[in-house]
Amino acid sequence: MKFDQKISSLLDAGKISYEQAEVLRRSLQGAGASGEVEFHHQLPVKIIVGSVAAVSAVALNWYLSTNGGGADQQTIQNVAESLNQVGKVGEMSKSVTSLVSVGLFGLPIIGSLLLFVFSYNGLVSKEEDVLSSWAQVETNYQRRADLIPNLVNVVKAYTEHEGATLENVTALRERIAKLDAQNNQTKDMTQGAAAKLGDDEYMHKLEAAQADVGQGVRGLMMDIENYPNLKASDQFLELQGQLEGTENRIAASRMTFNERVNEFNGEIRRMPGSLVAGMGGFQRKAYFKADAGTEKAAHVEFAAPEAE
Amino acid sequence: MKLKKKFQISLFLLLLSGVAGQAYAALPPCPDNLVCDFTGTMTKDQVRNVSDYHEALLRDYDIDLRVIVTNNAGDIAQKARDIFKGVDIGSTSKTRKGVLLLIDPAQNKVRMEISAGLDAVFTDGFVRYLEERQMVPFFQAGQVANGVMATTELIVERTQKAEDGEEFMPPDQVPEQLAIGAGAQTSAHIGGGYTAPVPAQTSNVDAKGLTPEQVVESYHQSLAEGNAAANLDIFSSATQELRKKWVITKAQMRTELNTYKNCIVQRSPADMETGIAVVYYEVEKRKCAPYFLVLEEGEWKLDFVTMMEVVRFNNKNEFHFVFDRPPPHLILFNEWRLNKDGYPWPAGKQRWGVGVADRGDVTWVSQIYYKTPAETMGLKPRDVILQWGAMKRPSAQEVWDAMESAKAGAPADVIFLRGGQTYKMTLIAPPQLED
Numbered sequence: 001m002k003f004d005q006k007i008s009s010l011l012d013a014g015k016i017s018y019e020q021a022e023v024l025r026r027s028l029q030g031a032g033a034s035g036e037v038e039f040h041h042q043l044p045v046k047i048i049v050g051s052v053a054a055v056s057a058v059a060l061n062w063y064l065s066t067n068g069g070g071a072d073q074q075t076i077q078n079v080a081e082s083l084n085q086v087g088k089v090g091e092m093s094k095s096v097t098s099l100v101s102v103g104l105f106g107l108p109i110i111g112s113l114l115l116f117v118f119s120y121n122g123l124v125s126k127e128e129d130v131l132s133s134w135a136q137v138e139t140n141y142q143r144r145a146d147l148i149p150n151l152v153n154v155v156k157a158y159t160e161h162e163g164a165t166l167e168n169v170t171a172l173r174e175r176i177a178k179l180d181a182q183n184n185q186t187k188d189m190t191q192g193a194a195a196k197l198g199d200d201e202y203m204h205k206l207e208a209a210q211a212d213v214g215q216g217v218r219g220l221m222m223d224i225e226n227y228p229n230l231k232a233s234d235q236f237l238e239l240q241g242q243l244e245g246t247e248n249r250i251a252a253s254r255m256t257f258n259e260r261v262n263e264f265n266g267e268i269r270r271m272p273g274s275l276v277a278g279m280g281g282f283q284r285k286a287y288f289k290a291d292a293g294t295e296k297a298a299h300v301e302f303a304a305p306e307a308e
Numbered sequence: 309m310k311l312k313k314k315f316q317i318s319l320f321l322l323l324l325s326g327v328a329g330q331a332y333a334a335l336p337p338c339p340d341n342l343v344c345d346f347t348g349t350m351t352k353d354q355v356r357n358v359s360d361y362h363e364a365l366l367r368d369y370d371i372d373l374r375v376i377v378t379n380n381a382g383d384i385a386q387k388a389r390d391i392f393k394g395v396d397i398g399s400t401s402k403t404r405k406g407v408l409l410l411i412d413p414a415q416n417k418v419r420m421e422i423s424a425g426l427d428a429v430f431t432d433g434f435v436r437y438l439e440e441r442q443m444v445p446f447f448q449a450g451q452v453a454n455g456v457m458a459t460t461e462l463i464v465e466r467t468q469k470a471e472d473g474e475e476f477m478p479p480d481q482v483p484e485q486l487a488i489g490a491g492a493q494t495s496a497h498i499g500g501g502y503t504a505p506v507p508a509q510t511s512n513v514d515a516k517g518l519t520p521e522q523v524v525e526s527y528h529q530s531l532a533e534g535n536a537a538a539n540l541d542i543f544s545s546a547t548q549e550l551r552k553k554w555v556i557t558k559a560q561m562r563t564e565l566n567t568y569k570n571c572i573v574q575r576s577p578a579d580m581e582t583g584i585a586v587v588y589y590e591v592e593k594r595k596c597a598p599y600f601l602v603l604e605e606g607e608w609k610l611d612f613v614t615m616m617e618v619v620r621f622n623n624k625n626e627f628h629f630v631f632d633r634p635p636p637h638l639i640l641f642n643e644w645r646l647n648k649d650g651y652p653w654p655a656g657k658q659r660w661g662v663g664v665a666d667r668g669d670v671t672w673v674s675q676i677y678y679k680t681p682a683e684t685m686g687l688k689p690r691d692v693i694l695q696w697g698a699m700k701r702p703s704a705q706e707v708w709d710a711m712e713s714a715k716a717g718a719p720a721d722v723i724f725l726r727g728g729q730t731y732k733m734t735l736i737a738p739p740q741l742e743d
Contacts, residue, residue: 017483136488234437234558241436241492248385252489 003028010128020135027138027194056109060102119276126264130285133257134194137288140253141190141210144246148183148213150239151220152176158230172223179216186213203286211290214250217243254288261285341395342366345377347413349498354453361457364623369467371426372401375456379414384493388421392487398423403479406486407463409456411496418443419493425482427490429470430463436492438462442559444494449502449555462559464625504536504556513540515607520585521576523608524599531565534558544602544609551612571596575678577640578608586640591652594626600637620650628652634674639689643678659741660711662687666704673724681738688726695723716740 007024010016016024155176159169186209196202221240230236265284268277276282343350343359350358362373374397381387388410391397398406406423407430418439422430438459446455470476510533513526523542530540536558538551571589578585583603589596597619602611614637620630629638629650644652661680664671673691676682696702696710697720714720714737723732 014484017481234441237440238431238433238437241433242431244436245432245490245492248491249489251385252389252487256485 006131010132013128015128016132016135020132020139023138023142024131024135024194027191052109052113056106059105115272116276119272120280123264123267123273123276123280123282126260126267127282127285129260130197130257130264131194133253133260134197136253137250137257138190138193140246140250142187144213144217144243144250145183145187145190147239147243147246148179148217151217151243152180154230154236154239155220155224158227162227162229175216175220175223179213179220182209182213182216186210197285198283200286203288204290207288207290210250214247217247258287258289261287341374343375345375347377347379349377349411349413350453358453358456358460361460361623365460365464366400368623369464369471370401370403371405371407371463371467372398373407373409373460373463375409375411377411377413377452379412381410381412381415381417384410384412384415384417384419385489388419388491389487389489392421392423397421398486403476404482404486405476409459411452411498413496413498416496416498417493418447418496419491421487421489421491423482423486424488424490425477425486427488428477429475430466430491432490432492434466436494438559439492439494441562442557444497445502445505445557446555447496447498448500450499451555452498454555458557458560461625462563464623465563468624502555504538505534505558506537507534509533510535510537513542515541515609518542518608519576520578520587520599520601520608521573523601523610524576524587527599527610528565528568531561534561536561541607542610544604544611544613547610547612550616567595574643577642579636579640582636584611584637584640586637588641588644591644591654594624594651597621597627598641626651639675642675657741658682659738662707662711663689664693664704664707669701671702671704671707685735686733687722687724687735690726692725693722694725694730695721697721711737 004025007016007021007028010024011018011021155172159172186206189206189209193202193206221243224231224236267273268282268284342362343355345355358375362375365371365373374395376391388408391410392406392408397408398404404423405426407426408419408421410419410421412418420435420439422435442462443455443459446452446458511529513530513535515523515526518526526542527540530537530542536556538554539548543551571593574588574590576585576587578601580603585601585603585608586598587601588598597615600611600614600618601608602614603609614635618629618631618635618637619627621627629646629652631638631650641652643655645655646652655677658677658680661677661682662673662685663675663677665674666672671693673687673689673693675689676687693702693707694700696707699706699710702710710720716737716739718737720735720737721732722735723730725731
């Protein structure tokens with residue numbers, strides 16, 4: 001199904017909120033230029049059902065034709081024959097025997113059918129969980145991206161007001177400009193991510209970019225510690241609260257996202273998920289965390305502070 | 309089994325129960341799971357008070373607010389989320405509104421975690437403001453329980469506004485997962501030392517020549533400036549002493565100022581004889597508590613001491629009067645009647661305008677209502693009625709009935725006691741009230 005339908009179905013099921021739906025829609029639309037984003041059809045299941053049904057129908061037919069159903073062979077049953085036949089006492093009638101054989105033959109087929117169906121549904125559900133938890137992560141990054149211009153403006157206004165008396169004003173202004181630019185770049189990267197949840201490299205790059213933005217914000221906040229007049233204002237206090245709150249929400253939603261990815265990836269590795277995954281085209285999702293090799297040294301002189 | 313083995317087993321069990329008993333005894337009481345103090349920072353009474361207040365919050369505003377005080381909770385943000393999920397905070401609220409206040413004295417941290425959906429009203433920025441400007445100053449003064457209650461007051465305040473403006477998310481849109489990391493945290497500074505905030509620039513506050521209403525305005529001006537100094541000239545000396553002991557936060561000053569922005573002064577009557585005055589507001593605005601003033605050396609000063617004794621606020625921040633013996637100021641509120649719980653209501657149109665009360669066999673004039681015929685009759689509050697017409701030592705009900713049944717213009721001879729002297733007066737019954 002197309003991503004629009006997918007998002008609508010998630011919304012109807014109550015798995016995502018309106019806000020998150022908007023975020024996903026925008027995100028996946030952006031990826032539309034590089035190719036249609038499709039979600040898995042029911043088709044593989046139909047193929048499974050069809051083929052199994054066909055095979056069992058053929059097998060059943062062959063079995064019945066070779067062993068007979070009793071009534072086909074003899075239209076009139078010889079009463080004398082069936083009564084008190086030596087050696088035939090205790091035997092089940094032929095029709096019941098065939099039925100039991102068919103049942104024993106068919107049960108595993110039906111059973112594996114059902115298993116496939118449940119497994120498929122489970123995978124779909126887990127994939128939806130991955131998508132909805134990503135929507136939450138993206139929403140939180142969006143929130144931070146929207147707050148950063150506020151922070152930039154507040155500091156800019158302050159430096160313009162007090163410019164002459166501030167030390168390192170140029171360094172501060174540079175830092176602000178850099179953060180602004182980083183923020184805008186990373187916004188675009190984030191918006192394309194929902195279509196690239198299986199792309200390890202993309203997710204690592206995104207994580208690194210967002211971590212840089214986070215460092216930039218923390219660095220700026222540390223600088224502001226030196227300006228008690230700015231720090232003491234109620235307006236700044238609320239902004240600081242919002243920024244720190246957003247960092248916390250990002251951390252919480254990332255953890256949830258990685259948990260969902262873990263569940264999904266585990267499911268497609270195990271049986272029978274791996275069979276269904278192969279047939280249905282489910283692909284492994286990437287974790288959203290820093291790659292061990294690409295972790296950068298903090299390029300601010302002080303350690304990331306504890307939330308004050 | 310052998311006696312020795314039996315003995316060993318029972319000894320083991322005894323030890324086990326002893327250990328378990330010790331551990332159980334070490335946990336402080338946790339009434340109804342609303343407030344749990346595992347560090348002994350608050351006394352049992354304080355815990356109960358806070359718990360009662362939060363129960364009322366759940367009942368009146370459907371907010372499940374829990375408080376946990378524990379030492380060394382590790383990553384407080386993670387811990388708050390874990391507790392939120394583990395204890396299912398928000399489940400006792402029908403609209404799934406949950407708040408967790410986690411205080412970690414050992415790590416000097418406090419965090420308030422807000423449930424998903426509610427975070428649109430209690431934004432991260434607002435929670436941070438609540439913590440820094442209301443809670444922490446109390447914590448600095450070593451008053452943890454008061455700090456929690458004061459913060460809950462502001463939560464109630466914000467909730468009332470949100471309900472009026474229909475800001476809350478409808479319950480069916482509230483997400484399943486309530487713990488999303490919303491809220492804020494800060495350093496707790498418990499016992500760190502509190503000083504009243506006084507800004508660098510303050511206007512000169514001098515009570516000389518000011519009317520009671522002007523004194524109140526001057527006080528509001530000091531609120532606007534964030535000036536919590538105890539020794540301003542507009543306070544009576546007793547009030548100044550009282551204020552020195554108080555924790556006054558910037559948030560409280562701002563809240564009080566904002567409350568009174570919407571209050572319209574009704575009147576500011578004074579009684580020069582007893583040297584008291586009040587400034588009171590339109591009674592419909594139940595959050596606008598009146599100010600009491602006292603004459604000190606010819607200047608009107610705010611009398612918070614009397615206010616503290618006489619005025620109380622309920623869970624909804626609405627004021628009412630409580631008193632064992634009516635304070636003299638009560639006669640100044642002569643446009644109000646008080647119901648049995650001390651809540652004021654407009655007195656409404658009255659034929660005579662004389663309020664009577666009795667206790668034992670003494671009947672007295674309790675009130676001469678504003679803009680009524682009684683104002684010109686010559687009776688005053690506290691006059692003891694010795695005789696009304698033919699009735700000697702009438703009860704309040706008898707006086708009331710006599711007033712009601714008198715025909716317009718009919719005279720009534722009244723003998724009363726005032727200041728130790730007996731007076732006699734003839735009162736003319738005013739015309740009946742038109743319906």
